[in-house]
Amino acid sequence: MGIYNVAAYITGYKDRAAVDLCLQGIYRQTHPIKSVYLLDNSPEALSVSRDRISTYWHQPENVGIGEGLKRAIAQALSEDCDFLWTFDQDSIPRPDCLETLLKTYQQLVSQRRPIGIVAPTPIDCLTGEIVMGAVFKRDRFLGCEPSVAGDFYECDAPITSGSLLYLAAARAVGSPRVDLFIDGIDLEYGMRLRQHGYFNIIASAAILDHHFGNPLQIKLFGIENTVLQYSALRHFYICRNHTYLETRYARGLFRLTGSLRRIKYALYEIVKICLYNRENWQNKVRSCLLGTYLGFRGKLGKM
Template sequence: MARLYTVAAYITAYDDAIALNACVTALRFQSYCIQHILIVDNSSQALRLSEENQADDRLLVWHYPKNIGIAGGLALAIQWARQRQYNFLWTFDQDSTPASDCLEHLLAAYVKLATEAYVIGMIAPTAIDARTGQTVKPSLFLGDRFRGFVPVNPTLPYECDAPITSGALVSLRTVAHVEPPDAGLFIDGIDLDYGLRLRQAGFHNLVVPDAAMYHRFGVPFQLEILGRKKVFQLYSPLRYYYICRNHTYLELRHSQGWYRLTCCLRRLKFLLLTVLKILAFDAAPKGQKAIACVTGTYHGFLGRLGKTW
Protein backbone atom coordinates (compact mmCIF):
# COMPACT_ATOMS: atom_id res chain seq x y z
CA MET A 1 0.00 0.00 0.00
CA ALA A 2 1.27 3.46 -0.87
CA ARG A 3 2.57 5.49 2.08
CA LEU A 4 -0.35 7.90 2.19
CA TYR A 5 -0.49 8.77 5.88
CA THR A 6 1.81 9.73 8.73
CA VAL A 7 1.35 7.69 11.89
CA ALA A 8 2.72 8.08 15.41
CA ALA A 9 2.28 5.35 18.01
CA TYR A 10 1.72 5.84 21.72
CA ILE A 11 2.21 3.43 24.65
CA THR A 12 1.19 3.80 28.29
CA ALA A 13 3.79 1.94 30.39
CA TYR A 14 3.72 0.92 34.04
CA ASP A 15 6.04 -1.39 36.02
CA ASP A 16 6.49 -4.10 33.36
CA ALA A 17 9.60 -3.77 31.22
CA ILE A 18 9.08 -7.15 29.55
CA ALA A 19 5.60 -6.22 28.29
CA LEU A 20 6.76 -2.75 27.24
CA ASN A 21 9.68 -4.12 25.23
CA ALA A 22 7.44 -6.67 23.50
CA CYS A 23 4.99 -3.92 22.52
CA VAL A 24 7.76 -1.60 21.27
CA THR A 25 9.33 -4.39 19.22
CA ALA A 26 5.99 -5.22 17.60
CA LEU A 27 5.53 -1.56 16.65
CA ARG A 28 9.06 -1.15 15.31
CA PHE A 29 8.61 -4.00 12.85
CA GLN A 30 5.23 -3.09 11.39
CA SER A 31 4.97 -3.56 7.63
CA TYR A 32 3.72 0.04 7.42
CA CYS A 33 6.36 2.33 8.90
CA ILE A 34 5.55 4.33 12.04
CA GLN A 35 7.25 7.74 12.22
CA HIS A 36 7.53 8.03 16.02
CA ILE A 37 6.75 5.93 19.10
CA LEU A 38 5.92 7.98 22.19
CA ILE A 39 6.04 6.21 25.56
CA VAL A 40 4.57 7.68 28.74
CA ASP A 41 6.20 5.70 31.56
CA ASN A 42 4.14 5.97 34.75
CA SER A 43 6.48 3.73 36.78
CA SER A 44 8.10 5.09 39.93
CA GLN A 45 11.47 4.00 38.48
CA ALA A 46 11.95 4.38 34.73
CA LEU A 47 11.59 1.10 32.86
CA ARG A 48 14.60 -0.18 30.96
CA LEU A 49 14.28 -0.73 27.23
CA SER A 50 16.29 -3.39 25.43
CA GLU A 51 19.41 -2.25 23.57
CA GLU A 52 17.70 -2.86 20.23
CA ASN A 53 14.70 -0.75 21.19
CA GLN A 54 16.84 2.00 22.72
CA ALA A 55 18.81 2.25 19.47
CA ASP A 56 15.69 3.12 17.47
CA ASP A 57 15.74 6.90 17.04
CA ARG A 58 11.96 6.96 16.56
CA LEU A 59 11.43 6.40 20.30
CA LEU A 60 10.55 9.23 22.67
CA VAL A 61 10.07 8.46 26.40
CA TRP A 62 8.35 10.74 28.91
CA HIS A 63 8.67 9.65 32.55
CA TYR A 64 5.84 10.50 34.98
CA PRO A 65 6.71 8.78 38.31
CA LYS A 66 3.60 10.26 39.98
CA ASN A 67 1.50 8.22 37.50
CA ILE A 68 -0.90 10.21 35.34
CA GLY A 69 -2.70 7.04 34.26
CA ILE A 70 -3.79 5.82 30.84
CA ALA A 71 -6.22 8.70 30.33
CA GLY A 72 -3.74 11.43 31.27
CA GLY A 73 -1.02 9.98 29.07
CA LEU A 74 -3.38 9.51 26.15
CA ALA A 75 -4.57 13.13 26.36
CA LEU A 76 -0.94 14.33 26.25
CA ALA A 77 -0.16 12.04 23.32
CA ILE A 78 -3.12 13.27 21.28
CA GLN A 79 -2.06 16.89 21.85
CA TRP A 80 1.57 16.07 20.95
CA ALA A 81 0.63 14.21 17.75
CA ARG A 82 -1.80 16.90 16.66
CA GLN A 83 0.81 19.65 17.12
CA ARG A 84 3.15 17.67 14.85
CA GLN A 85 0.39 17.30 12.27
CA TYR A 86 0.28 13.53 12.15
CA ASN A 87 -2.70 11.98 10.39
CA PHE A 88 -3.14 9.23 13.00
CA LEU A 89 -2.19 8.31 16.54
CA TRP A 90 -2.04 4.55 17.18
CA THR A 91 -2.71 4.05 20.89
CA PHE A 92 -1.53 1.16 23.09
CA ASP A 93 -1.36 -0.22 26.58
CA GLN A 94 1.93 -2.00 27.20
CA ASP A 95 0.08 -5.34 27.42
CA SER A 96 -0.69 -5.41 23.68
CA THR A 97 1.27 -6.82 20.74
CA PRO A 98 -0.14 -6.19 17.26
CA ALA A 99 0.54 -8.57 14.37
CA SER A 100 3.26 -7.31 12.01
CA ASP A 101 0.70 -6.35 9.32
CA CYS A 102 -1.88 -4.93 11.74
CA LEU A 103 -1.35 -1.26 10.89
CA GLU A 104 -1.29 -2.01 7.17
CA HIS A 105 -4.71 -3.69 7.40
CA LEU A 106 -6.15 -0.82 9.44
CA LEU A 107 -5.01 1.81 6.96
CA ALA A 108 -6.16 -0.26 3.97
CA ALA A 109 -9.64 -0.43 5.50
CA TYR A 110 -9.55 3.30 6.21
CA VAL A 111 -8.61 4.09 2.59
CA LYS A 112 -11.41 1.86 1.33
CA LEU A 113 -14.17 3.09 3.65
CA ALA A 114 -13.51 6.69 4.70
CA THR A 115 -15.18 9.47 2.69
CA GLU A 116 -16.15 13.07 3.32
CA ALA A 117 -19.64 11.85 4.20
CA TYR A 118 -18.44 8.85 6.24
CA VAL A 119 -15.83 10.22 8.63
CA ILE A 120 -14.03 7.64 10.75
CA GLY A 121 -13.06 8.53 14.32
CA MET A 122 -11.25 5.34 15.33
CA ILE A 123 -10.47 2.17 13.42
CA ALA A 124 -9.34 -0.75 15.52
CA PRO A 125 -8.03 -4.31 15.15
CA THR A 126 -9.67 -7.46 16.39
CA ALA A 127 -8.44 -7.79 19.98
CA ILE A 128 -7.59 -11.35 21.07
CA ASP A 129 -7.00 -12.33 24.68
CA ALA A 130 -3.39 -13.52 24.69
CA ARG A 131 -4.05 -16.03 27.50
CA THR A 132 -7.34 -17.59 26.41
CA GLY A 133 -7.41 -16.99 22.65
CA GLN A 134 -10.91 -15.52 22.92
CA THR A 135 -11.89 -12.58 20.74
CA VAL A 136 -12.64 -9.50 22.82
CA LYS A 137 -16.01 -8.01 21.98
CA PRO A 138 -16.24 -4.29 21.22
CA SER A 139 -19.05 -2.36 22.91
CA LEU A 140 -22.39 -0.76 22.09
CA PHE A 141 -24.20 1.55 24.48
CA LEU A 142 -27.73 0.21 24.94
CA GLY A 143 -29.50 3.05 26.71
CA ASP A 144 -28.33 2.21 30.23
CA ARG A 145 -25.20 0.07 29.82
CA PHE A 146 -22.23 -0.80 27.63
CA ARG A 147 -22.41 -4.31 26.28
CA GLY A 148 -20.08 -6.39 24.12
CA PHE A 149 -21.57 -7.83 20.96
CA VAL A 150 -20.81 -10.21 18.11
CA PRO A 151 -21.15 -8.69 14.59
CA VAL A 152 -23.56 -10.11 12.05
CA ASN A 153 -20.70 -10.69 9.60
CA PRO A 154 -17.38 -11.10 11.47
CA THR A 155 -15.37 -11.17 8.21
CA LEU A 156 -16.08 -7.54 7.24
CA PRO A 157 -15.25 -4.28 9.06
CA TYR A 158 -18.11 -3.40 11.39
CA GLU A 159 -19.19 -0.46 13.52
CA CYS A 160 -19.25 -0.20 17.29
CA ASP A 161 -19.55 2.54 19.88
CA ALA A 162 -16.25 1.74 21.58
CA PRO A 163 -13.40 -0.57 20.58
CA ILE A 164 -10.79 -1.05 23.28
CA THR A 165 -8.36 1.87 23.35
CA SER A 166 -5.30 -0.33 22.98
CA GLY A 167 -4.69 -0.84 19.27
CA ALA A 168 -7.15 1.85 18.17
CA LEU A 169 -5.98 4.08 15.33
CA VAL A 170 -7.32 7.55 16.12
CA SER A 171 -7.88 9.93 13.21
CA LEU A 172 -6.49 13.26 14.40
CA ARG A 173 -8.85 15.22 12.14
CA THR A 174 -11.55 14.40 14.70
CA VAL A 175 -9.88 15.64 17.88
CA ALA A 176 -10.78 19.30 17.35
CA HIS A 177 -14.45 18.30 17.64
CA VAL A 178 -14.28 16.09 20.76
CA GLU A 179 -12.86 16.76 24.21
CA PRO A 180 -9.73 14.70 24.97
CA PRO A 181 -9.92 11.56 27.11
CA ASP A 182 -11.08 12.35 30.64
CA ALA A 183 -7.98 12.25 32.88
CA GLY A 184 -10.28 11.69 35.87
CA LEU A 185 -10.99 8.15 34.68
CA PHE A 186 -7.30 7.38 35.28
CA ILE A 187 -6.90 3.74 34.11
CA ASP A 188 -10.22 2.20 33.12
CA GLY A 189 -13.18 2.90 30.85
CA ILE A 190 -11.31 5.46 28.76
CA ASP A 191 -12.22 3.56 25.60
CA LEU A 192 -15.93 3.50 26.45
CA ASP A 193 -16.08 7.22 27.15
CA TYR A 194 -13.94 8.49 24.29
CA GLY A 195 -15.39 6.11 21.71
CA LEU A 196 -18.99 6.95 22.58
CA ARG A 197 -18.28 10.68 22.54
CA LEU A 198 -16.79 10.32 19.05
CA ARG A 199 -19.96 8.54 17.93
CA GLN A 200 -22.16 11.21 19.48
CA ALA A 201 -20.18 13.85 17.56
CA GLY A 202 -21.04 12.10 14.30
CA PHE A 203 -17.90 10.03 13.71
CA HIS A 204 -17.80 6.29 13.00
CA ASN A 205 -15.74 3.73 14.95
CA LEU A 206 -14.84 0.50 13.18
CA VAL A 207 -13.27 -2.87 13.97
CA VAL A 208 -11.28 -4.57 11.21
CA PRO A 209 -11.34 -8.41 11.45
CA ASP A 210 -8.22 -8.86 9.28
CA ALA A 211 -6.13 -6.75 11.67
CA ALA A 212 -5.07 -8.78 14.71
CA MET A 213 -3.76 -7.69 18.09
CA TYR A 214 -3.08 -9.77 21.20
CA HIS A 215 -3.81 -8.23 24.58
CA ARG A 216 -3.51 -9.35 28.21
CA PHE A 217 -6.40 -8.42 30.48
CA GLY A 218 -6.75 -9.73 34.04
CA VAL A 219 -5.95 -13.26 35.20
CA PRO A 220 -8.39 -15.62 33.45
CA PHE A 221 -10.31 -18.24 35.45
CA GLN A 222 -12.21 -20.87 33.48
CA LEU A 223 -15.29 -22.57 34.87
CA GLU A 224 -17.78 -24.99 33.33
CA ILE A 225 -21.42 -24.12 34.07
CA LEU A 226 -24.18 -26.43 32.78
CA GLY A 227 -21.84 -27.85 30.19
CA ARG A 228 -20.68 -24.44 28.94
CA LYS A 229 -17.23 -23.03 29.54
CA LYS A 230 -17.18 -19.58 31.10
CA VAL A 231 -14.05 -17.45 31.49
CA PHE A 232 -13.90 -14.89 34.31
CA GLN A 233 -11.18 -12.24 34.51
CA LEU A 234 -9.71 -11.74 37.98
CA TYR A 235 -8.02 -8.49 39.01
CA SER A 236 -6.15 -6.69 41.78
CA PRO A 237 -8.12 -4.63 44.36
CA LEU A 238 -6.99 -1.43 42.63
CA ARG A 239 -8.27 -2.57 39.24
CA TYR A 240 -11.58 -3.78 40.70
CA TYR A 241 -12.06 -0.35 42.24
CA TYR A 242 -11.57 1.54 38.98
CA ILE A 243 -13.63 -0.91 36.94
CA CYS A 244 -16.62 -0.58 39.29
CA ARG A 245 -16.24 3.17 39.76
CA ASN A 246 -15.70 4.20 36.16
CA HIS A 247 -18.28 1.91 34.57
CA THR A 248 -20.88 3.04 37.11
CA TYR A 249 -20.05 6.69 36.48
CA LEU A 250 -20.01 6.41 32.69
CA GLU A 251 -23.17 4.36 32.31
CA LEU A 252 -25.10 6.65 34.64
CA ARG A 253 -23.71 9.74 32.92
CA HIS A 254 -24.81 8.60 29.47
CA SER A 255 -28.21 7.25 30.56
CA GLN A 256 -31.25 9.45 30.08
CA GLY A 257 -34.74 9.48 31.64
CA TRP A 258 -35.96 6.14 33.00
CA TYR A 259 -32.74 4.54 31.82
CA ARG A 260 -31.01 6.17 34.77
CA LEU A 261 -33.08 4.02 37.15
CA THR A 262 -32.43 0.79 35.24
CA CYS A 263 -28.77 1.76 35.06
CA CYS A 264 -28.56 2.04 38.85
CA LEU A 265 -30.25 -1.33 39.28
CA ARG A 266 -27.90 -2.97 36.78
CA ARG A 267 -24.85 -1.53 38.49
CA LEU A 268 -26.02 -2.88 41.85
CA LYS A 269 -26.62 -6.28 40.25
CA PHE A 270 -23.14 -6.20 38.71
CA LEU A 271 -21.67 -5.30 42.12
CA LEU A 272 -23.42 -8.22 43.81
CA LEU A 273 -22.35 -10.74 41.16
CA THR A 274 -18.78 -9.45 41.15
CA VAL A 275 -18.46 -9.73 44.94
CA LEU A 276 -19.89 -13.27 44.82
CA LYS A 277 -17.40 -14.16 42.06
CA ILE A 278 -14.53 -12.80 44.16
CA LEU A 279 -15.60 -14.72 47.25
CA ALA A 280 -16.09 -17.95 45.29
CA PHE A 281 -13.17 -17.99 42.85
CA ASP A 282 -10.68 -15.18 43.40
CA ALA A 283 -7.41 -15.26 45.30
CA ALA A 284 -6.59 -13.37 48.47
CA PRO A 285 -7.10 -10.68 49.61
CA LYS A 286 -10.78 -11.45 48.91
CA GLY A 287 -12.08 -8.98 51.50
CA GLN A 288 -10.01 -6.12 50.15
CA LYS A 289 -11.17 -6.85 46.61
CA ALA A 290 -14.82 -6.95 47.68
CA ILE A 291 -14.44 -3.65 49.55
CA ALA A 292 -12.79 -2.13 46.46
CA CYS A 293 -15.84 -3.07 44.38
CA VAL A 294 -18.29 -1.60 46.89
CA THR A 295 -16.26 1.59 47.34
CA GLY A 296 -15.76 1.98 43.59
CA THR A 297 -19.47 1.59 42.86
CA TYR A 298 -20.34 4.14 45.57
CA HIS A 299 -17.82 6.65 44.22
CA GLY A 300 -19.16 6.05 40.70
CA PHE A 301 -22.68 6.98 41.82
CA LEU A 302 -21.25 10.11 43.46
CA GLY A 303 -19.25 11.01 40.35
CA ARG A 304 -16.03 11.06 42.35
CA LEU A 305 -13.23 10.66 39.81
CA GLY A 306 -9.47 11.04 39.85
CA LYS A 307 -6.65 8.97 41.28
CA THR A 308 -8.54 8.11 44.46
CA TRP A 309 -7.65 4.50 45.38
Protein backbone atom coordinates in the same frame (compact mmCIF):
# COMPACT_ATOMS: atom_id res chain seq x y z
CA MET B 1 -2.48 3.50 -0.69
CA GLY B 2 -0.99 6.84 0.34
CA ILE B 3 1.62 7.17 3.05
CA TYR B 4 0.13 8.52 6.25
CA ASN B 5 2.14 9.95 9.13
CA VAL B 6 1.44 7.68 12.09
CA ALA B 7 2.71 8.03 15.65
CA ALA B 8 2.49 5.06 18.02
CA TYR B 9 1.99 5.41 21.76
CA ILE B 10 2.35 2.90 24.63
CA THR B 11 1.28 3.18 28.25
CA GLY B 12 3.87 1.21 30.26
CA TYR B 13 3.62 0.01 33.84
CA LYS B 14 6.26 -2.09 35.64
CA ASP B 15 6.62 -4.79 32.95
CA ARG B 16 9.71 -4.24 30.79
CA ALA B 17 9.32 -7.52 28.89
CA ALA B 18 5.76 -6.62 27.83
CA VAL B 19 6.81 -3.14 26.68
CA ASP B 20 9.71 -4.63 24.69
CA LEU B 21 7.39 -7.07 22.91
CA CYS B 22 4.91 -4.33 22.12
CA LEU B 23 7.70 -2.14 20.73
CA GLN B 24 8.97 -5.01 18.58
CA GLY B 25 5.47 -5.46 17.15
CA ILE B 26 5.32 -1.76 16.30
CA TYR B 27 8.77 -1.66 14.71
CA ARG B 28 8.08 -4.58 12.36
CA GLN B 29 5.00 -3.05 10.73
CA THR B 30 4.83 -3.08 6.93
CA HIS B 31 3.72 0.57 7.00
CA PRO B 32 6.33 3.01 8.41
CA ILE B 33 5.90 4.62 11.83
CA LYS B 34 6.92 8.27 12.11
CA SER B 35 7.29 8.48 15.91
CA VAL B 36 6.99 6.25 18.98
CA TYR B 37 5.99 7.63 22.39
CA LEU B 38 6.22 5.83 25.73
CA LEU B 39 4.63 6.92 29.00
CA ASP B 40 6.30 4.97 31.80
CA ASN B 41 4.05 4.95 34.88
CA SER B 42 6.42 2.67 36.83
CA PRO B 43 7.87 3.75 40.19
CA GLU B 44 11.32 2.81 38.84
CA ALA B 45 12.02 3.71 35.22
CA LEU B 46 11.84 0.72 32.87
CA SER B 47 15.21 -0.07 31.36
CA VAL B 48 13.91 -0.33 27.79
CA SER B 49 16.08 0.75 24.88
CA ARG B 50 15.18 4.32 23.96
CA ASP B 51 17.09 4.45 20.67
CA ARG B 52 13.88 4.30 18.63
CA ILE B 53 11.55 5.98 21.14
CA SER B 54 10.94 9.53 19.99
CA THR B 55 9.39 10.81 23.24
CA TYR B 56 9.70 9.23 26.68
CA TRP B 57 7.84 10.38 29.79
CA HIS B 58 8.62 8.85 33.18
CA GLN B 59 5.81 9.37 35.70
CA PRO B 60 6.62 7.42 38.90
CA GLU B 61 3.42 8.66 40.59
CA ASN B 62 1.31 6.99 37.82
CA VAL B 63 -0.69 9.66 36.01
CA GLY B 64 -3.00 7.08 34.42
CA ILE B 65 -4.12 6.13 30.94
CA GLY B 66 -6.22 9.22 30.29
CA GLU B 67 -3.36 11.62 30.98
CA GLY B 68 -1.00 9.56 28.83
CA LEU B 69 -3.37 9.61 25.88
CA LYS B 70 -3.86 13.35 26.28
CA ARG B 71 -0.10 13.94 26.12
CA ALA B 72 0.36 11.61 23.17
CA ILE B 73 -2.42 13.27 21.17
CA ALA B 74 -0.91 16.71 21.80
CA GLN B 75 2.56 15.47 20.81
CA ALA B 76 1.32 13.81 17.62
CA LEU B 77 -0.62 16.92 16.62
CA SER B 78 2.48 19.05 17.16
CA GLU B 79 4.36 16.75 14.75
CA ASP B 80 1.62 17.05 12.09
CA CYS B 81 0.76 13.36 12.27
CA ASP B 82 -2.40 12.05 10.67
CA PHE B 83 -3.04 9.25 13.18
CA LEU B 84 -2.11 8.16 16.70
CA TRP B 85 -1.90 4.38 17.19
CA THR B 86 -2.49 3.66 20.89
CA PHE B 87 -1.37 0.65 22.92
CA ASP B 88 -1.46 -0.94 26.32
CA GLN B 89 1.83 -2.70 27.02
CA ASP B 90 0.11 -6.11 26.91
CA SER B 91 -0.57 -6.04 23.15
CA ILE B 92 1.43 -7.07 20.09
CA PRO B 93 0.19 -6.05 16.61
CA ARG B 94 0.81 -8.48 13.76
CA PRO B 95 3.09 -7.14 11.01
CA ASP B 96 0.34 -6.09 8.58
CA CYS B 97 -1.97 -4.73 11.27
CA LEU B 98 -1.34 -1.03 10.64
CA GLU B 99 -1.41 -1.42 6.88
CA THR B 100 -4.79 -3.16 7.10
CA LEU B 101 -6.18 -0.46 9.39
CA LEU B 102 -5.10 2.28 6.99
CA LYS B 103 -6.56 0.47 3.99
CA THR B 104 -9.85 0.16 5.84
CA TYR B 105 -9.76 3.86 6.70
CA GLN B 106 -9.05 4.82 3.10
CA GLN B 107 -11.91 2.63 1.86
CA LEU B 108 -14.37 4.26 4.26
CA VAL B 109 -13.20 7.81 3.59
CA SER B 110 -13.75 7.24 -0.13
CA GLN B 111 -17.38 6.58 0.82
CA ARG B 112 -17.48 9.99 2.59
CA ARG B 113 -17.87 8.53 6.05
CA PRO B 114 -16.23 10.56 8.86
CA ILE B 115 -13.98 8.19 10.82
CA GLY B 116 -12.91 8.61 14.43
CA ILE B 117 -11.18 5.30 15.16
CA VAL B 118 -10.26 2.26 13.10
CA ALA B 119 -9.40 -0.60 15.44
CA PRO B 120 -8.08 -4.15 14.96
CA THR B 121 -9.59 -7.42 16.08
CA PRO B 122 -7.97 -8.18 19.47
CA ILE B 123 -7.46 -11.85 20.24
CA ASP B 124 -6.85 -12.95 23.83
CA CYS B 125 -3.53 -14.78 23.83
CA LEU B 126 -4.58 -17.14 26.66
CA THR B 127 -8.09 -18.10 25.56
CA GLY B 128 -8.02 -17.44 21.81
CA GLU B 129 -11.25 -15.49 22.15
CA ILE B 130 -11.93 -12.17 20.43
CA VAL B 131 -11.94 -9.20 22.82
CA MET B 132 -14.98 -7.33 21.54
CA GLY B 133 -15.50 -3.62 21.26
CA ALA B 134 -18.53 -2.14 23.00
CA VAL B 135 -21.95 -0.82 22.07
CA PHE B 136 -24.22 1.00 24.50
CA LYS B 137 -27.71 -0.53 24.67
CA ARG B 138 -30.36 1.13 26.84
CA ASP B 139 -28.56 0.99 30.20
CA ARG B 140 -25.22 -0.79 29.76
CA PHE B 141 -22.25 -1.51 27.53
CA LEU B 142 -22.33 -4.84 25.72
CA GLY B 143 -19.82 -6.69 23.60
CA CYS B 144 -20.20 -5.86 19.92
CA GLU B 145 -20.37 -8.76 17.47
CA PRO B 146 -20.50 -8.19 13.70
CA SER B 147 -24.04 -8.50 12.40
CA VAL B 148 -22.82 -9.71 9.01
CA ALA B 149 -19.55 -11.12 7.76
CA GLY B 150 -17.36 -8.51 6.12
CA ASP B 151 -14.12 -6.59 6.14
CA PHE B 152 -15.24 -4.26 8.93
CA TYR B 153 -18.12 -3.38 11.23
CA GLU B 154 -19.14 -0.51 13.49
CA CYS B 155 -19.10 -0.25 17.27
CA ASP B 156 -19.47 2.55 19.79
CA ALA B 157 -16.11 2.06 21.49
CA PRO B 158 -13.19 -0.22 20.58
CA ILE B 159 -10.67 -1.03 23.30
CA THR B 160 -7.83 1.48 23.57
CA SER B 161 -5.08 -0.93 22.66
CA GLY B 162 -4.52 -1.09 18.91
CA SER B 163 -6.93 1.75 18.15
CA LEU B 164 -5.88 4.01 15.28
CA LEU B 165 -7.21 7.46 16.17
CA TYR B 166 -7.74 9.97 13.37
CA LEU B 167 -6.19 13.12 14.80
CA ALA B 168 -8.46 15.54 12.98
CA ALA B 169 -11.34 13.93 14.89
CA ALA B 170 -9.38 14.19 18.15
CA ARG B 171 -8.80 17.88 17.47
CA ALA B 172 -12.56 18.33 17.00
CA VAL B 173 -13.77 16.45 20.12
CA GLY B 174 -10.87 17.02 22.55
CA SER B 175 -8.76 14.60 24.55
CA PRO B 176 -9.83 11.55 26.59
CA ARG B 177 -10.93 12.26 30.15
CA VAL B 178 -8.09 12.30 32.64
CA ASP B 179 -10.41 11.99 35.67
CA LEU B 180 -11.38 8.41 34.72
CA PHE B 181 -7.70 7.53 35.35
CA ILE B 182 -7.31 3.87 34.32
CA ASP B 183 -10.60 2.27 33.26
CA GLY B 184 -13.45 3.12 30.92
CA ILE B 185 -11.46 5.81 29.10
CA ASP B 186 -12.05 4.02 25.80
CA LEU B 187 -15.81 3.77 26.45
CA GLU B 188 -16.23 7.47 27.14
CA TYR B 189 -14.02 8.58 24.26
CA GLY B 190 -15.62 6.26 21.73
CA MET B 191 -19.07 7.47 22.75
CA ARG B 192 -17.97 11.08 22.50
CA LEU B 193 -16.69 10.55 18.98
CA ARG B 194 -19.97 8.88 18.02
CA GLN B 195 -21.98 11.75 19.52
CA HIS B 196 -20.00 14.15 17.32
CA GLY B 197 -20.91 12.20 14.20
CA TYR B 198 -17.78 10.07 13.78
CA PHE B 199 -17.83 6.34 13.08
CA ASN B 200 -15.70 3.89 15.06
CA ILE B 201 -14.80 0.82 13.02
CA ILE B 202 -13.28 -2.59 13.73
CA ALA B 203 -11.30 -4.07 10.84
CA SER B 204 -11.81 -7.83 10.83
CA ALA B 205 -8.50 -8.74 9.18
CA ALA B 206 -6.27 -6.51 11.34
CA ILE B 207 -5.14 -8.73 14.22
CA LEU B 208 -3.82 -7.67 17.61
CA ASP B 209 -2.60 -10.29 20.09
CA HIS B 210 -3.70 -9.09 23.52
CA HIS B 211 -3.10 -10.37 27.06
CA PHE B 212 -6.38 -9.72 28.83
CA GLY B 213 -5.71 -10.42 32.52
CA ASN B 214 -5.38 -13.85 34.15
CA PRO B 215 -8.63 -15.70 33.38
CA LEU B 216 -10.06 -18.46 35.55
CA GLN B 217 -12.97 -20.47 34.14
CA ILE B 218 -15.68 -21.11 36.76
CA LYS B 219 -19.31 -22.20 37.04
CA LEU B 220 -21.35 -20.02 39.39
CA PHE B 221 -25.13 -20.36 39.91
CA GLY B 222 -25.11 -22.77 36.96
CA ILE B 223 -23.60 -20.19 34.62
CA GLU B 224 -20.23 -20.61 32.93
CA ASN B 225 -18.12 -17.55 33.65
CA THR B 226 -14.60 -16.19 33.52
CA VAL B 227 -12.98 -14.63 36.57
CA LEU B 228 -10.19 -12.16 35.89
CA GLN B 229 -7.70 -11.87 38.73
CA TYR B 230 -7.89 -8.11 39.34
CA SER B 231 -6.24 -6.13 42.10
CA ALA B 232 -8.30 -4.13 44.61
CA LEU B 233 -7.28 -0.96 42.76
CA ARG B 234 -8.61 -2.26 39.45
CA HIS B 235 -11.87 -3.45 41.02
CA PHE B 236 -12.37 0.06 42.40
CA TYR B 237 -11.94 1.86 39.09
CA ILE B 238 -14.00 -0.66 37.12
CA CYS B 239 -16.93 -0.37 39.53
CA ARG B 240 -16.67 3.41 39.85
CA ASN B 241 -16.15 4.36 36.22
CA HIS B 242 -18.61 1.91 34.67
CA THR B 243 -21.27 2.90 37.21
CA TYR B 244 -20.65 6.56 36.45
CA LEU B 245 -20.72 6.16 32.66
CA GLU B 246 -23.64 3.76 32.33
CA THR B 247 -25.94 5.70 34.65
CA ARG B 248 -25.11 8.93 32.77
CA TYR B 249 -25.67 7.54 29.27
CA ALA B 250 -28.95 5.82 30.18
CA ARG B 251 -32.17 7.80 29.70
CA GLY B 252 -35.52 7.76 31.48
CA LEU B 253 -36.48 4.51 33.17
CA PHE B 254 -33.25 2.92 31.97
CA ARG B 255 -31.35 4.99 34.52
CA LEU B 256 -33.12 2.99 37.21
CA THR B 257 -32.51 -0.37 35.53
CA GLY B 258 -28.89 0.65 34.90
CA SER B 259 -28.42 1.53 38.56
CA LEU B 260 -29.83 -1.83 39.62
CA ARG B 261 -27.50 -3.58 37.17
CA ARG B 262 -24.47 -1.84 38.65
CA ILE B 263 -25.46 -2.90 42.17
CA LYS B 264 -26.00 -6.45 40.93
CA TYR B 265 -22.60 -6.38 39.22
CA ALA B 266 -20.83 -5.27 42.42
CA LEU B 267 -22.52 -7.99 44.48
CA TYR B 268 -21.71 -10.63 41.87
CA GLU B 269 -18.06 -9.55 41.83
CA ILE B 270 -17.96 -9.76 45.62
CA VAL B 271 -19.26 -13.34 45.52
CA LYS B 272 -16.59 -14.28 42.94
CA ILE B 273 -13.87 -12.59 45.00
CA CYS B 274 -14.89 -14.47 48.16
CA LEU B 275 -15.01 -17.80 46.35
CA TYR B 276 -12.18 -17.63 43.81
CA ASN B 277 -9.94 -14.60 44.39
CA ARG B 278 -9.35 -14.51 48.12
CA GLU B 279 -5.91 -12.91 48.20
CA ASN B 280 -6.44 -9.50 49.84
CA TRP B 281 -10.17 -10.22 49.52
CA GLN B 282 -11.32 -7.70 52.14
CA ASN B 283 -9.77 -4.77 50.27
CA LYS B 284 -11.22 -6.05 47.00
CA VAL B 285 -14.70 -6.25 48.49
CA ARG B 286 -14.38 -2.72 49.91
CA SER B 287 -13.15 -1.51 46.52
CA CYS B 288 -16.24 -2.86 44.75
CA LEU B 289 -18.59 -1.23 47.25
CA LEU B 290 -16.79 2.11 47.45
CA GLY B 291 -16.25 2.31 43.70
CA THR B 292 -19.93 1.69 42.98
CA TYR B 293 -21.00 4.29 45.57
CA LEU B 294 -18.66 6.97 44.22
CA GLY B 295 -19.71 6.15 40.66
CA PHE B 296 -23.31 6.94 41.53
CA ARG B 297 -22.19 10.19 43.13
CA GLY B 298 -19.96 11.15 40.21
CA LYS B 299 -16.82 11.45 42.31
CA LEU B 300 -13.99 10.88 39.82
CA GLY B 301 -10.26 11.55 39.69
CA LYS B 302 -7.29 9.54 40.88
CA MET B 303 -7.90 7.97 44.31
